[in-house]
Amino acid sequence: MGLRRFRSHEEAARELWTGPDDPGLWARVLRNLRRSQRLMPPGSPPYPRGLHRFRTLEDAERARAAWEGQRIAAGARRIRS
Numbered sequence: 158m159g160l161r162r163f164r165s166h167e168e169a170a171r172e173l174w175t176g177p178d179d180p181g182l183w184a185r186v187l188r189n190l191r192r193s194q195r196l197m198p199p200g201s202p203p204y205p206r207g208l209h210r211f212r213t214l215e216d217a218e219r220a221r222a223a224w225e226g227q228r229i230a231a232g233a234r235r236i237r238s
Contacts, residue, residue, distance in 0.1 A: 196232045 163169040175182055205224055211217040 195235055197228075 161172070163172065175185065209217075209220065211220065
């Protein structure tokens with residue numbers, strides 16, 4: 158893909174738009190779907206299952222930060238392999 162220059166942000170935004178009759182639309186959709194499945198495979202929940210009770214908001218935020226960190230690390234491992 159070559160370098161393109163635009164005179165305004167509006168002109169660049171119009172260029173990014175993909176219409177429903179674009180022949181490359183489905184290829185882009187499939188490429189994005191495959192990329193998202195590598196990051197989070199189907200069947201793996203984005204959060205821990207079940208009901209979790211916390212005494213304070215800070216406890217809940219710490220738990221969320223921990224499982225988000227685990228998800229990010231697992232996704233990074235999948236991408237590297």
